[in-house]
Amino acid sequence: MGAAAQQPAFIIFSDLSKIGPSLTELRARGLAVLAVSQRQGSAMVQKGIELLGTPGHPFADLDEVSLRDATDISGIADQASRWARQYDVRGVLVNAEVYVDAGQVVSDMLGLPNPGWRASTVCRNKLLQRRYLDQWSPTSVLVTTPAEGIADRAQAVLLAAEYDGPFPVAIKPLDRESSIGVRVVEDREALIDAVADLKAGNRLLVEERVTGREYNVDTLVSDGKPIVTLLTQKGTNEDSTEFFVELIHTTPPANLDERETALITEAQLGVVERLEFENGYAHAEYRITDDGRVVLMEIAARAPGDGCLHLYHLSTGSPIEPVLIDIAMGRPTQYPAHFRRRARQVYFEHTPGTLRDVKAEGLEGITPRWLADTTGIWPELAAVDEHAPATVHELFVIKPRGFRLERLTESSNRAVTAIFDVPADGDIDAEEARVRRAVTIETEPAAG
Incomplete structure (x- = not known):
């Protein structure tokens, strides 16, 4: 042919x-x-x-x-x-x-068209992100265990001493994806324990623990030029645990003013320029501290996970996938920066044990959709009119019935999620509270 x-x-x-x-x-x-x-x-x-x-x-x-x-x-x-x-x-x-x-x-x-070698390479390596993007990054050191492993605690003490900054710190294994293994270490003894647990040849990034409000910051880039930068407010379980599992996404953020938005956007555009990002989706996560410092947590050269693209669709009224495809094909394109509604996704906490049932009472027209038992695919959502009342779009179960649910120590442990939105001037927190009251996750604890 x-x-x-x-x-x-x-x-x-x-x-x-x-x-x-x-x-x-x-x-x-x-x-x-x-x-x-x-x-x-x-x-x-x-x-x-x-x-x-x-x-x-x-x-x-x-x-x-x-x-x-x-x-x-x-x-x-x-x-x-x-x-x-x-x-x-x-x-x-x-x-x-x-x-x-x-x-x-x-x-x-x-x-x-593609992101470019520098962007793709740096975005895939947490250590390179810290070294290439040090202007926006927290202080960090790399701890590498010997090829033969750690002989004793004394050796772990020496390795942990490579970090001489303040505590607490965040530790990030470089041989794992996403937030797997990322957690807070409160003091030097706990850091020594974490280093002692490393296997031969493991690499661990130890860095300043930055506190403050956290956001997804997403820039679509075409032919080296940013088209639009969009922000999503994040919520994790870090306040109640030592982990950083993402449990809430809100688009647009409900806790930023114009000045703070401008500071974060300026940092993101500086990062995109430093990486010489050519085409695609620059998906970053930032914190803004109480004193107004903007700190890069990480960046990826691909679209965000979870239901974040759904949230952009619901809040702007326009799906983002056509724009990503246009960019990948080298076509001129654009995406609206105006948010007409506020959308939120929540992942529910659960009691560890065997997943038996998920119930929703009082959410009109909403029944749990057991995706892992039925279609195996997240369905598309339809945006509603900007003046429509608060709307619950879906309640998804992404683990099969009978699955053994564990503590929420990483994103793969999450099991049930809801996506909803309200008018731009609506109360998204009140709608979340209503949704949470309606949803029950039934688990059967393991024997003993």
């Missing part, structure tokens, strides 16, 4: 559970959808793999799927080159953190 007759196509790197809105948009454009996803993962990932090829399921719109580990960059590049011979590949989009490296290789290899 000659090149002129090749079907136009698009390669997307994504968890199958989060591919829905992008899949719909790509099919509407008449593009063959070529997906790269993980071989294994969460309950949602496993359900999605099980349903591949099912008639009538959204996954039936996937033309080809390659299940590959993210570290198999050679295999992924080879698969992409074979697709490029069969199809006219118009763009590459990365929606999953683990595939940022592979996505950069593939898009560069095919001569398609």
